[in-house]
Amino acid sequence: MSRGSEAAAPSSARTLLLATGNRGKVAELAELLAPFGLALRSLAEAPGVELPPEGDDYAKNAAAKAAVAARATGLVALGDDSGIEVAALGGAPGPRSARYGGPGLDDAGRAARLLAALAESGSPDRRARFVCVAALATPDGTVSLVHGECHGRILAAPRGAGGFGYDPVFQPEGDDASMAELPAERKNRISHRGRAIAALAPALARAFASNQA
Numbered sequence: 001m002s003r004g005s006e007a008a009a010p011s012s013a014r015t016l017l018l019a020t021g022n023r024g025k026v027a028e029l030a031e032l033l034a035p036f037g038l039a040l041r042s043l044a045e046a047p048g049v050e051l052p053p054e055g056d057d058y059a060k061n062a063a064a065k066a067a068v069a070a071r072a073t074g075l076v077a078l079g080d081d082s083g084i085e086v087a088a089l090g091g092a093p094g095p096r097s098a099r100y101g102g103p104g105l106d107d108a109g110r111a112a113r114l115l116a117a118l119a120e121s122g123s124p125d126r127r128a129r130f131v132c133v134a135a136l137a138t139p140d141g142t143v144s145l146v147h148g149e150c151h152g153r154i155l156a157a158p159r160g161a162g163g164f165g166y167d168p169v170f171q172p173e174g175d176d177a178s179m180a181e182l183p184a185e186r187k188n189r190i191s192h193r194g195r196a197i198a199a200l201a202p203a204l205a206r207a208f209a210s211n212q213a
Contacts, residue, residue, distance in 0.1 A: 014208060015039045019051060019069035024164030025126040029078070032188055036204055041060035046073055054081065056095045058133040066137035074139045076207045082132040082192060084166045086114065086154060094131075097166065111158055111169045118154055126153040128193035132145055136203045142161035144203035148195030164186065178191060
């Protein structure tokens with residue numbers, strides 16, 4: 001990387017780069033990763049990094065993001081790809097969740113489009129799941145992949161102001177609240193991303209044990 005990464009190099013042994021430009025995801029990952037005691041950087045602090053375009057495979061998307069970011073910066077990098085899969089829509093929008101409904105829609109617009117598509121399907125089946133694949137990449141090219149899921153149902157209308165993405169229209173199994181209404185501690189324990197980051201703990205330990213200054 002350029003001069004910016006060289007300046008950060010002396011303290012980079014415990015620095016993890018979050019390979020995302022999504023502010024909501026950065027905030028959530030910061031909470032999930034707090035127990036690991038790492039210094040976190042986001043792509044906002046690495047403006048020279050350009051992530052590859054996303055395809056239709058969670059694992060490939062996550063691995064590509066992490067690998068590109070690690071190679072470009074010399075830092076251990078975390079990439080993830082996630083989506084919501086609705087049974088009545090044949091598993092859509094899936095890996096296309098962030099692009100669902102076409103360009104120009106915000107989170108609320110995509111959630112509204114999802115509710116409209118479910119209504120148009122005529123199906124009474126509201127089952128859905130959130131899926132997350134997280135990838136940890138080291139500058140030497142090693143990539144570790146983990147998977148997390150959260151099962152639940154699609155609500156009739158958005159509820160709650162917390163979280164981001166499709167959280168307001170998703171009710172996890174075992175809860176009366178939407179994902180957007182849950183306390184952060186509860187959401188982080190049961191969410192697809194929370195479960196993926198928990199599963200990533202051994203890979204994080206390995207990466208930073210071999211990355212000591």
